[in-house]
Amino acid sequence: MRVLFLHSNFPAQYRHVALALAQNPNNQVVFGTKNRDVNLPGVYKVIFEPSRNPHPTTHHYVRPLESAVLHGQAAFKLAEQLKIKGFVPDVICGHSGWGPTLYIKDAFPDTPLICYFEWFYHALGSDADFDPTDPLNVDDIARIRTKNAPILIDLYTCDRGLSPTNWQRAQFPSEFHQKISVLHDGVDTDYFKPQPGAKLVLPNLDLSGVDEIVTYVARGMEPYRGFPQFIETLAYVQERRPNCHVVIVGSERVCYGKSLPNNLTYKDLMLKKVPLDLSRVHFTGSLPYGQYLQVIQASSVHVYLTRPFVLSWSMIEAMATGCLVLGSDTAPVTEVIEDGKNGLLVDFFSPRKIADRIDEVFNHPTRMTEIRANARKTALERYSLANLLPQHLQLIKDIAS
Template structure:
């Protein structure tokens, strides 16, 4: 079979799926992307680039739409080149929102299209108005509505949709739920597994003699993932626990939400705002997977905070290693973590309460042991890559063969917005 994958950042959510399909010599796997750096065996990578940036005079409500159209146009031209070379896919899988999938039904009208639907934007009731100190303007509300335009086009044109969690699917218009299956990307539980004797030793950091390690992981350092609240939490923790160290994994950038208007990063802002003993706070930057694994295996308590938004892989990966995850009491987290069962929940906006729960974990390791076991059990039962990958492959083949694929029903309680 012939498979076409589309994602700006190769290989992203399609890593395991594309690699597995490419192992079969009867398959041809083509991956359209903007990422020139990464290569994977057996996958024919083709590059697309918009022919220009969004025009500076474009109305700010529709700049994201223009950007998506420019990306869609670039992929449309790429599709014409593939057809000229004799490649017509049996199925197309692409991430919706940035634009690459927009015109695939025009380029390949007889080819089924599966869109990965990660998020549908709302001005009210989810991420955008979650922080009461950041009220939305009229322009914000209108811009957010228009931001869904390319996603709505994909919802209409695709043959099948996919969302990784029930929480994320619940954000999409109910009239499209029958098109969207819930199937998580999966976590490699054989890689992300506990190491009871783990000691944290990185090239420039040796915490092998430290008994209390609080960890935080993010692609960036931003309010969407509770970075300011976490930094304030550290101040409380350091006052109470003189031997506790904090390890922060991630880049000093904003991946979700707005950057500060003065050019300062949130790391710079919080270090200026919160007095900390920096000899016990360690910023590692982004880490290779093997080193990141060491961090979460050695973690005494792992703090994961997020607005009601897309769930990070890192939370489930941490649970898979048997981490004691202290998660924000927000929709994407509570789908997975049940307080006191397989993790602990905290108020996103209360650094003092977060610190209190960190104390609870560090003061009662025996009490927390079963929660760690349950965390890994949850991942093995519900998010194990070994179980989910065959389901992904089968769904793609069923859609390619035009076999009826039923979307999973939402559990009771989903579809309600969470503040």
Template sequence: MRILFLHPNFPAQFRHLAAKLASDSNNQVIFGTNRRDGSIKDVYKAIYSPSREVRPETHHYVQPLEKAVLQGQAVYRLAEELKKKNFIPDLVYGHSGWGPTLFIKDIFPQAKLLSYFEWFYHAHGSDADFDPTDPLNADSEARIRIKNAPILIDLYSCDRGLSPTYWQRQQFPSEYHSKITVCHDGIDTTYFQPKPGAKLILPEINLDLSHTKEIVTYVARGMEPYRGFPQFIQTIALLQQKRPDCHVVIVGEDRVAYGKQLPDGKTYKQLMLNKVPLDLNRVHFTGLLPYNKYLQVLQASSVHVYLTRPFVLSWSMLEALSTGCLIVASSTAPVTEVIEDGVNGLLVDFFSPGEICARVEEVLDHPNQMSSIRAKARETILEKYDLAKLLSQHLEWIQEGIRD
């Protein structure tokens, strides 16, 4: 079988799937992407590049669509080159939204097109209007509606689609639900597993918390309102007043991965550190970490805080559950699909640093009583999100797509 994966990033959600398919000598796997670094054994990486950037004079509603079309054009040119080398895929599997799959049915009309549907945008009822202090205007509502244009084209064009959670599928128009299967990418539970008594020592960044009994952890790609970073910083300030021996470890980049940038060019880290007084000797910003160091953070965590708007669920929350972390998480729809309060984690009001702090203290004050919740956290991942189980389901879904 000949398979073409498409994703601007690499390898993203297709890491394990591409590796598994490429391990079969009967398959030829090519991964089309913008990203040059990284590799997967036996997967040929084909780089595509848009011919230009989005023009600044393009109407701002339409700029995301223009960017998607430029991505689609670049993939079309890549496909033409692959054709010249006699590569005609049986299957194309791409991430929808950025545009790489827009013209696949034109260049490879006989190929089955599978689409990974991560998010469908709404002005109301999910992420965009979640914060009452940041209301939407008519301009924002219209802009958000047009953002769905490339996704709607993929919904029409694809032979079948997949979403990682039921919450995420729920965002798509109901008339397309029959096309979309729910199957998570899966968590490597053999890698993300508990290590009782683990100590946190990261000499590369001069961090040694081996003698620290209370370590609160937070992980996100960026430091932004979508993942509750402002509320978390406010929580730390309250926590430091009450627990002089508590240390906080924050993993992630000082950037915005989702949502709006600040208008003055500042980052949310700068904003919150200027606004909220903290003892920075007990707050450790690690930046992005390699997987093995990130794992050490999770394994040494006393309490892991995960906050999110009603948006895409982070892999990090599931990885933390798999590692047996005691998670204090926002009581928002993507989270409550996985976490039941008091069973496999603790739920809090996203907007209440006081409540978040109180539940963190509850864990720190009663570590032994929380052991059953930690065990249930890992059990949840083993039962529902284990890569070993879901990868085979994902592969079967692909085979069904070929047979349809």
């Protein structure tokens, strides 16, 4: 079987499935991407590059669409080069929204396309209008609607779609739901597993003598993932628990939502606003997987806050290690965590209540033991890569044939 993957940020959601397909010598796996830095054994990586950036005078509603078109054009040219070399895929798997899938069916009209549908944008009722202190204006509403243009083209064009959670699938227009299956990417629960008695020792951080460790993990430090609320929470935690340390994993950037003006970061903003004992707050930056695993294995309580938006892999990975996850009472967290059973839920906007629940974890360790075990059980039963990867492979095989 010949399989073509398309994702600007190789390998992203396709890491495990591309590797599994490449292990079969009867398969030929080609991955089109912009990422030159990473390689996977057996996967033939090919690079596409947009011919230019969106023009600065393009209307700002349309700029994401122009970017998608430029990416789609680059992927189409790549497809033409692959055809010249004799490669015609039996099936194409691509991430929708950024553009590489836009014209791929024009290049390979007889090849079925499976699109990964991660998010459909709404001005009202999900992430964009979630924070009452950050109201939308008419310009925002129109811009958000227009962002769906390339996704709508993919919804029409693709033969099958995938979304990782029911919440994310529910954001798409109901008339397309019959095309979209809910199938999570899966978490390697053999890798992300508990380590009883784990102590946290990283190259530049030794917390082996610390018994109370609060962890927070996100790609960026931003309002979408509750970073401001988390920093405000720490003021209460430090006042109440003088021996507690906090480990924050992530980059000092904004991955989702609005950036601050004048290159100000949310880390700078919040540390100026909230006085903390920084000797007990440790910013690690992004970490290699092995060190990140050590952080969550040693965690006493792992705080995961998010607007109603895309669910982070990190929350399921933390649950798989038996972490006590304190999550925001927002979709899609509530699709996974049942309060008091396999984790704890809390009001996203209440730092004091978040701190109260952190206290609850430390004050009732025996009660939390069962919750930790149930978190691991949930990851094994519903999100284990060992169970979900065969379903992904079977779907690709079925669609290809």
